[in-house]
Amino acid sequence: MSSTTVEPGATTPGPKTNRIGLTVIEYKGGKTTLCAGCGHNAISERIVEAMYEMGVEPEFVIKPSGIGCSSKTPAYFLSRSHSFNAVHGRMPSVATGALLANRKLVCIGVSGDGDTASIGIGQFVHLMRRNLPIIYIIEDNGVYGLTKGQFSATADLGSKLKTGVLNDLPPIDTCALAIQLGATLVGRSFSGDKRQLSAMLKAAIAHKGTVMLDVVSPCVTFNDHEGSTKSYKYVKEHEESLQEVSFVPHFEDINVEYDPGSTISVTMHDGSHLQLRKLEENYDPTDKIGAITRLTEAHDKGEVLTGVFYVNPTAPSFIDMLNVVDQPLATLPDSLTRPGKEVLDACMEELR
Amino acid sequence: MSEFAGLGYYVEVPGVIWDIQRVGPSTGLPTRTSQGDILSTAFLSHGDTKHIMLIPCSVEECFTMATDAFNLAEQFQTLVFVMSDLDLGMNNWMSDPFPYPTTPIKRGKVLGKEDLDRLGGFARYKDVDGDGIGYRTIPGTRHTAAAYFARGSGHNEKAQYSERADDFENNMERLNRKFETARSFVPRPEITKGNNAEIGIIGYGTSHWGITESRDQLRDEYKIETDYLRLRAYPFTREVHEFIEQHDRVYVVEQNRDAQMLSLLKLDVKPELIARLRSIAHITGLPLDARSITDELTSMEGK
Numbered sequence A: 001m002s003s004t005t006v007e008p009g010a011t012t013p014g015p016k017t018n019r020i021g022l023t024v025i026e027y028k029g030g031k032t033t034l035c036a037g038c039g040h041n042a043i044s045e046r047i048v049e050a051m052y053e054m055g056v057e058p059e060f061v062i063k064p065s066g067i068g069c070s071s072k073t074p075a076y077f078l079s080r081s082h083s084f085n086a087v088h089g090r091m092p093s094v095a096t097g098a099l100l101a102n103r104k105l106v107c108i109g110v111s112g113d114g115d116t117a118s119i120g121i122g123q124f125v126h127l128m129r130r131n132l133p134i135i136y137i138i139e140d141n142g143v144y145g146l147t148k149g150q151f152s153a154t155a156d157l158g159s160k161l162k163t164g165v166l167n168d169l170p171p172i173d174t175c176a177l178a179i180q181l182g183a184t185l186v187g188r189s190f191s192g193d194k195r196q197l198s199a200m201l202k203a204a205i206a207h208k209g210t211v212m213l214d215v216v217s218p219c220v221t222f223n224d225h226e227g228s229t230k231s232y233k234y235v236k237e238h239e240e241s242l243q244e245v246s247f248v249p250h251f252e253d254i255n256v257e258y259d260p261g262s263t264i265s266v267t268m269h270d271g272s273h274l275q276l277r278k279l280e281e282n283y284d285p286t287d288k289i290g291a292i293t294r295l296t297e298a299h300d301k302g303e304v305l306t307g308v309f310y311v312n313p314t315a316p317s318f319i320d321m322l323n324v325v326d327q328p329l330a331t332l333p334d335s336l337t338r339p340g341k342e343v344l345d346a347c348m349e350e351l352r
Numbered sequence B: 001m002s003e004f005a006g007l008g009y010y011v012e013v014p015g016v017i018w019d020i021q022r023v024g025p026s027t028g029l030p031t032r033t034s035q036g037d038i039l040s041t042a043f044l045s046h047g048d049t050k051h052i053m054l055i056p057c058s059v060e061e062c063f064t065m066a067t068d069a070f071n072l073a074e075q076f077q078t079l080v081f082v083m084s085d086l087d088l089g090m091n092n093w094m095s096d097p098f099p100y101p102t103t104p105i106k107r108g109k110v111l112g113k114e115d116l117d118r119l120g121g122f123a124r125y126k127d128v129d130g131d132g133i134g135y136r137t138i139p140g141t142r143h144t145a146a147a148y149f150a151r152g153s154g155h156n157e158k159a160q161y162s163e164r165a166d167d168f169e170n171n172m173e174r175l176n177r178k179f180e181t182a183r184s185f186v187p188r189p190e191i192t193k194g195n196n197a198e199i200g201i202i203g204y205g206t207s208h209w210g211i212t213e214s215r216d217q218l219r220d221e222y223k224i225e226t227d228y229l230r231l232r233a234y235p236f237t238r239e240v241h242e243f244i245e246q247h248d249r250v251y252v253v254e255q256n257r258d259a260q261m262l263s264l265l266k267l268d269v270k271p272e273l274i275a276r277l278r279s280i281a282h283i284t285g286l287p288l289d290a291r292s293i294t295d296e297l298t299s300m301e302g303k
Helices: A039-053 A069-075 A091-101 A113-119 A122-126 A174-181 A194-206 A232-239 A287-302 A318-323 A341-351 B002-012 B038-042 B061-077 B088-090 B113-118 B163-180 B207-222 B238-245 B260-268 B273-274 B291-301
Strands: A061-065 A082-085 A104-110 A134-138 A185-190 A211-217 A237-239 A243-248 A264-268 A273-278 A303-313 B015-023 B029-033 B053-054 B078-084 B150-151 B191-192 B199-204 B226-231 B249-254 B277-281
Touching: A039 A069, A039 A134, A039 A194, A039 B150, A039 B260, A061 A091, A069 A082, A069 A104, A069 A134, A069 A174, A082 A091, A091 A104, A091 A122, A113 A122, A113 A134, A113 A174, A113 A237, A122 A287, A122 B015, A174 A185, A174 A287, A174 A303, A185 A194, A185 B015, A194 A211, A194 A243, A194 A287, A194 A303, A211 A264, A211 B163, A232 A237, A232 A303, A243 A303, A273 A303, A287 A303, A318 B199, B002 B078, B015 B088, B029 B088, B038 B053, B038 B078, B038 B260, B053 B061, B053 B226, B061 B078, B061 B163, B078 B088, B199 B207, B199 B260, B207 B226, B207 B249, B238 B260, B238 B273, B249 B291, B260 B273, B260 B277, B273 B277, B277 B291
Parallel strands: A061 A082, A061 A104, A082 B150, A104 A134, A134 A211, A185 A211, A237 A303, B015 B078, B053 B078, B199 B226, B199 B249, B249 B277
Antiparallel strands: A185 A303, A243 A273, A264 A273, B015 B029, B191 B226
16 A cells, blocks of 8 residues: 655646636536537637637627628627627627727627628728727638528539539629728638648637638538538648748747748738738739739639738727827717717807 | 627627618618608617616706616627617707716626635526526636636526527527516606696607707697606616506607607517507608607597
8 A cells, every 4th residue: 555645835737828827618608509620619619728828808899790600600609708690791880889889898799701792891801991999800711601501602613502503793892892992901711721820719719900801611511511612622722831830929939030031921910020921022012003913813813812912010990090088988978978068058158 | 680680699799889870771771861760770680689778858867877887788698779860860959958967877787706716616698686687707807717708608607508398498588578678777758747638748868959849839739738758768668658648649759750669569568558659750851840749649639
């Protein structure tokens, strides 16, 4: 018989925590009700990891969404954050209101290709031109899943439905649109590309402005067959990455070393670094025209182009432009929101 | 617009919407005035919805009702529509100086961190106080139980997704209770008595000015005495029902074709009182003038 002596002061190691002392469990959400293998679930997992690794306070995150399979997912991550299922395609106006009411919030808005590119295109284009500090994610599968798999407006020309119907309309490229209209961090990723998507999400959290990420996310039930251009197989075979994306957060004490010949390093608003190791020699993610040209080429060649297409970390955000006070408007006391009687009297006097 | 109104009602988000009513349907007479959105606004959206409406008649009342509207929206966690019109909203008017608000801003039932520390948690859509109004939190409240999921789909007291029949029914009945509570909180009507009048006039908004002049014409030219109730809100308060009970004939004056406010009154008053209501509904796009009211009322009175 042997006995174990416990040394005074020793404790069992607790679960791993992030820089604000939370475990990854505290960033989880409810159990998913989407189909097994749905790309959207992988995106939810990456969001949980990114928020945990960046040490974002969950109570200061809001997660608005539209309507559709994609827009159900805020229930599956960050249970400790307020969530708002808005009207179909009209999450941007809800997000705008919430962020104007409280500028300290981190907003991750989830939409789908149907939600964004059809019914929501009107709100989408106006959101993109405002540079509102929001992470706008399109979980893009090219079909309407909840209504049994009709083509959405991002489906590629010639893509085939399960029923054999071919798509004879060209797709809306939400990334090209976002770049043209003024979004300041725009990229495309793939739900199956864990590394790239994680790095892009962390950069998105560090960015102060509109982030538009189109994440191709195959629908295993309605759009994962031969002939589809949004299937796992097709995307894996046709994915062309512009860069190898990595992210070094500002709070990690790492010397950011890179070879400027092969890597572009972007200093983000909070001092973090987004590093893009070039896989295409001449691609410049600060050149809008070049970005749109390359995206157009990708359509012609049948490529699923991924990576960071455009980034501008210094553009003023919508909140900066409005020149509002630092304290959230939502919590200003009466003394600051109601001007004194003399102000009203002066207004009345002017009208006399 | 109507989808968002339904969402606001069901998710219970405070909001104030100012409707400068113009002449419809469609583009109608877009530079002319009307009171044509009353019925559609009261029930705006699909499904069973009911909205609070406030109805100003002057620029001064637009100012004071703005305070009322925001207070009610936050107290009742719902949309409040202020039913102005083009005549009031876009023309120049004379006015006394606006009074400075004296009451504090009412923020309604909002739980902060300290409340949640004490309570341990909360159920967003639970009727704790019996008035149909739940407690809410706002984003950025530093408590692990502060967050909830706002959704336009079926939900239970804890704001969780639910398709259960009892959850849906409980929630809809509570919303109805909340609307009934609002009856006692919305601005009361303004009542002006004549001299032993048998006839009552109900009007609202900018019709007020034409009605005021018409009552003088009726007295001076036809010896007809009238009592006058100016509606200032929907849902209707107790005074509105009493006013109809007190008069043999009640003329409802409004600027639309379909007697929209009269229709709302019919849904609200006792069935035996409905026959007392008579309509003077006019819509030409021009502000309502006294003579039109006087002529129609006297003709219906057989004078």
